[in-house]
Amino acid sequence: MTKHAETSNPAQAQGQSSERHRTSRHHWVAFGLIASFVIIAPQFLYPIFVMKLLCFALFAMAFNLMLGFGGLLSFGHAAFFGGAAYAAGHAAKVWGWPPELALIFAVAVAIVLGAVFGFLAIKSRGIYFAMITLAFAQMAYFYALQSPFTGGEDGLQSIPRNALFGLVDMSDDGVFYWMVATIFFGGIIFIYRVIHSPFGEVLKGIRENEKRMISLGYQVQRYKFITFIISAAVSGLAGGTKALVFHLASLVDVHWTMSGEVVLMTLIGGMGTIFGPIVGAAVIVAMQNYLADLGSLVLIVQGLVFIVCVLAFREGIVGVLAKLLKTRL
Amino acid sequence: MTHTNEKSQTMADATEADILLDVAGLNGWYGESHVLHDVALNVHKGEVVTLLGRNGAGKTTTLKAIMGLLKPRKGSIRFNGTQLIDLPARTIARMGMGYVPDDRGIFGSLSVLENLLLPPKVADGGFELSEIYELFPNIEERLTSYGNRLSGGEQQMLSIARILRTGARLILMDEPTEGLAPVIIHQIGHTVRRLKQAGFTILLVEQNFRFAREMADRHYIVQEGRIIDEFHKDEVAANLEKIQCYLGI
Amino acid sequence: MMELLGISVQALLGQVLLGLINGSFYAVLSLGLAVIFGLLNIINFAHGALYMMGAFVAWMLLTYVGMPFWVALVVSPLIVGGIGMIIERTMLRPLHDLDHLYSLLLTFGLTLVIVGLFQNFYGVSGKPYPIPAALTGAVNLGFMFLPIYRGFIIAMAVIICFATWFLIERTRLGSYLRAATENPEMVSAFGINVPLLVTLTYGFGVALAAFAGVLAAPIYSVNPVMGNDIIIVVFAVIVIGGMGSILGAILGGFSLGLVEGLTKVFYPEASTTTIFIIMALVLLLKPSGIFGREV
Numbered sequence: 001m002t003k004h005a006e007t008s009n010p011a012q013a014q015g016q017s018s019e020r021h022r023t024s025r026h027h028w029v030a031f032g033l034i035a036s037f038v039i040i041a042p043q044f045l046y047p048i049f050v051m052k053l054l055c056f057a058l059f060a061m062a063f064n065l066m067l068g069f070g071g072l073l074s075f076g077h078a079a080f081f082g083g084a085a086y087a088a089g090h091a092a093k094v095w096g097w098p099p100e101l102a103l104i105f106a107v108a109v110a111i112v113l114g115a116v117f118g119f120l121a122i123k124s125r126g127i128y129f130a131m132i133t134l135a136f137a138q139m140a141y142f143y144a145l146q147s148p149f150t151g152g153e154d155g156l157q158s159i160p161r162n163a164l165f166g167l168v169d170m171s172d173d174g175v176f177y178w179m180v181a182t183i184f185f186g187g188i189i190f191i192y193r194v195i196h197s198p199f200g201e202v203l204k205g206i207r208e209n210e211k212r213m214i215s216l217g218y219q220v221q222r223y224k225f226i227t228f229i230i231s232a233a234v235s236g237l238a239g240g241t242k243a244l245v246f247h248l249a250s251l252v253d254v255h256w257t258m259s260g261e262v263v264l265m266t267l268i269g270g271m272g273t274i275f276g277p278i279v280g281a282a283v284i285v286a287m288q289n290y291l292a293d294l295g296s297l298v299l300i301v302q303g304l305v306f307i308v309c310v311l312a313f314r315e316g317i318v319g320v321l322a323k324l325l326k327t328r329l
Numbered sequence: 330m331t332h333t334n335e336k337s338q339t340m341a342d343a344t345e346a347d348i349l350l351d352v353a354g355l356n357g358w359y360g361e362s363h364v365l366h367d368v369a370l371n372v373h374k375g376e377v378v379t380l381l382g383r384n385g386a387g388k389t390t391t392l393k394a395i396m397g398l399l400k401p402r403k404g405s406i407r408f409n410g411t412q413l414i415d416l417p418a419r420t421i422a423r424m425g426m427g428y429v430p431d432d433r434g435i436f437g438s439l440s441v442l443e444n445l446l447l448p449p450k451v452a453d454g455g456f457e458l459s460e461i462y463e464l465f466p467n468i469e470e471r472l473t474s475y476g477n478r479l480s481g482g483e484q485q486m487l488s489i490a491r492i493l494r495t496g497a498r499l500i501l502m503d504e505p506t507e508g509l510a511p512v513i514i515h516q517i518g519h520t521v522r523r524l525k526q527a528g529f530t531i532l533l534v535e536q537n538f539r540f541a542r543e544m545a546d547r548h549y550i551v552q553e554g555r556i557i558d559e560f561h562k563d564e565v566a567a568n569l570e571k572i573q574c575y576l577g578i
Numbered sequence: 579m580m581e582l583l584g585i586s587v588q589a590l591l592g593q594v595l596l597g598l599i600n601g602s603f604y605a606v607l608s609l610g611l612a613v614i615f616g617l618l619n620i621i622n623f624a625h626g627a628l629y630m631m632g633a634f635v636a637w638m639l640l641t642y643v644g645m646p647f648w649v650a651l652v653v654s655p656l657i658v659g660g661i662g663m664i665i666e667r668t669m670l671r672p673l674h675d676l677d678h679l680y681s682l683l684l685t686f687g688l689t690l691v692i693v694g695l696f697q698n699f700y701g702v703s704g705k706p707y708p709i710p711a712a713l714t715g716a717v718n719l720g721f722m723f724l725p726i727y728r729g730f731i732i733a734m735a736v737i738i739c740f741a742t743w744f745l746i747e748r749t750r751l752g753s754y755l756r757a758a759t760e761n762p763e764m765v766s767a768f769g770i771n772v773p774l775l776v777t778l779t780y781g782f783g784v785a786l787a788a789f790a791g792v793l794a795a796p797i798y799s800v801n802p803v804m805g806n807d808i809i810i811v812v813f814a815v816i817v818i819g820g821m822g823s824i825l826g827a828i829l830g831g832f833s834l835g836l837v838e839g840l841t842k843v844f845y846p847e848a849s850t851t852t853i854f855i856i857m858a859l860v861l862l863l864k865p866s867g868i869f870g871r872e873v
Contacts, residue, residue, distance in 0.1 A: 299694030306687025
């Protein structure tokens with residue numbers, strides 16, 4: 001990604017400004033397309049399927065904040081996704097909380113996990129960081145396996161969707177869909193704002209040349225830590241929502257294969273792009289849906305997609321699109 | 330420029346058969362950056378030839394290109410008649426070319442003995458260990474020490490010594506005296522002269538002109554990735570000011 | 579019957595033995611990972627899947643060709659190691675100059691493919707593999723009975739770890755490897771084929787994993803997911819021991835297996851997480867690991 005240098009040449013400045021406008025236009029179009037899809041989709045697709053898609057798209061976008069913009073590959077994001085799923089489920093089922101409070105609780109749990117794991121993991125970089133996050137997530141998995149709160153192998157089942165704000169009945173999938181859609185939109189706009197904020201610019205600078213940012217006086221570790229927490233929080237939001245969609249939180253949500261899946265979604269959509277994770281999530285969720293009957297074949301196909309993407313298709317779908325349109329997506 | 334060409338022509342006529350290394354039209358790149366421009370030089374068997382120039386002139390880059398460590402490169406590099414331009418470093422080494430880099434390339438995690446024995450023999454006629462110990466007694470004393478425990482001078486000696494064991498006949502030496510005390514520089518000079526007597530051919534990169542002057546048969550001046558001048562050792566005294574100007578001293 | 583802290587000595591020694599056995603597998607697997615990481619600087623996520631493959635190939639050799647355990651112990655690592663070399667040459671070498679995270683992602687994808695393939699053809703249930711006749715039974719040590727095969731595992735692990743350590747630290751070939759880890763360009767300039775060395779090293783590391791797999795076949799059921807959870811523990815072991823460190827991998831593997839076993843005696847619920855907790859502590863105190871080089 002090229003950083004555009006500030007210029008005093010008015011013609012050049014004009015050019016840069018119009019390029020920014022062009023990119024902005026593309027982003028408006030992208031959001032428009034997403035919004036249209038979200039509004040129209042329930043007409044011709046099962047609401048549950050689309051809700052699953054939205055949850056994972058949000059998860060992938062949260063993950064990409066770390067990977068694509070922070071340059072940190074975490075292999076343990078399932079801990080936040082699944083941990084929040086269990087938290088939301090527990091709040092809704094055992095405490096009878098309405099969904100908005102259950103999700104706030106879920107995000108809070110994800111933030112705490114993110115803070116603890118992040119504090120220890122941020123000390124390392126690159127591959128070490130990936131392995132450490134993986135190991136921590138495995139700890140969370142073992143906890144989930146053995147803890148009385150989580151129902152072990154059976155998971156937390158029959159999670160109710162209590163009335164929203166205590167007033168609006170959410171048990172109908174069609175109705176709950178709009179809550180999920182709102183959460184999804186809120187989430188991706190939030191992440192978009194983070195990416196395009198001064199904070200986001202510093203993050204990109206760290207990804208491109210960490211030593212330089214340190215020498216410029218930025219508290220790099222602090223930025224990474226905050227990014228980790230934001231990423232964990234939004235992943236938690238996605239996980240908690242998912243638990244309410246399916247009325248279920250299970251070990252699958254905390255297993256490292258879930259962490260691997262979100263990596264795959266980001267990779268295939270385009271790491272470091274803004275909208276890539278959404279596309280990637282759509283591809284993977286759709287693929288899993290259609291290949292569900294083929295059992296282990298899903299694993300093989302996913303593995304092959306990983307391998308092919310890494311060897312030949314590193315920009316991802318949106319990355320290629322962005323190159324064709326000569327813009328940032 | 331014609332003046333130099335005529336000179337090279339005369340010398341070339343006399344010793345055409347003896348040219349061990351013949352570089353012509355060598356161009357090299359670091360990534361996108363074009364760093365070597367039509368470099369042309371030659372080295373005759375048994376000669377000590379130096380590449381002189383200021384910092385960043387492209388001397389080390391030229392050596393690396395000859396050794397096969399710079400990619401991409403184009404042009405012609407003939408060693409004993411064989412074209413090297415498309416060959417990888419490991420093949421070039423096996424043909425009898427030895428490389429003593431400017432950072433010495435000593436492996437810190439290996440012992441001195443392991444460092445010494447590491448380069449495989451590429452030809453007959455390499456020094457025996459006993460001969461190496463005779464030439465470099467302090468290496469024998471430090472055999473079990475780790476590479477990273479050696480002083481700069483000891484590392485430089487080791488770097489030269491291990492090439493001598495391999496049987497390589499053309500040695501590319503990059504700034505052997507850099508950062509070393511005068512006593513050690515003297516030792517290195519003595520070593521280089523011994524090697525020359527033994528019939529080794531040496532292409533030497535040096536910033537230390539005084540050292541180079543004592544050793545070399547011929548000097549090439551490198552500037553901005555080009556060879557811009559050449560002097561036989563007999564011509565040095567007459568052109569001293571010019572050379573000093575080239576080198577910025 | 580003797581008691582120690584409320585637990586019978588019998589039970590304690592039983593767990594120590596179990597800990598040593600687990601430790602043996604951790605050690606051999608960590609060693610393979612450390613060797614690969616040391617030279618190639620990549621984390622071979624597929625290591626667990628290749629361990630499983632080693633076990634499965636031994637089972638396949640027995641079932642389809644009637645090859646006995648002793649021969650499979652050599653042949654299976656050779657086959658799987660060979661496959662490893664092909665993987666390195668075709669898929670990992672192109673990624674060599676890129677960010678090493680891509681190699682991690684590739685080996686992760688490989689894991690999915692390998693596990694998926696075996697799962698597809700053989701299902702998830704375990705295949706039985708008999709303990710070789712010469713190693714059945716137990717030996718009475720006085721204070722406990724030691725099943726011979728389990729003793730064999732520990733002995734083989736110690737031998738192979740020592741042999742590998744010796745190969746890397748004390749031989750000429752090992753010095754090529756260590757030198758190439760430090761400065762591959764210089765090693766090429768001496769005439770050594772470094773890309774070939776890299777391929778062979780990867781193959782060797784993979785062969786070690788397969789060897790562990792063959793050892794595991796008679797006592798753990800041979801199934802496609804047998805490598806899935808052990809790989810994460812092994813990752814923690816090499817973080818603790820120090821990522822490229824041979825000694826760290828070997829000592830770390832054995833001692834952490836022992837610690838895990840002992841924890842199981844006194845506090846069973848925490849036993850699976852003990853190693854991760856230790857990892858967290860090591861990260862706080864010395865992020866590069868106990869024997870690791872400073873990052």
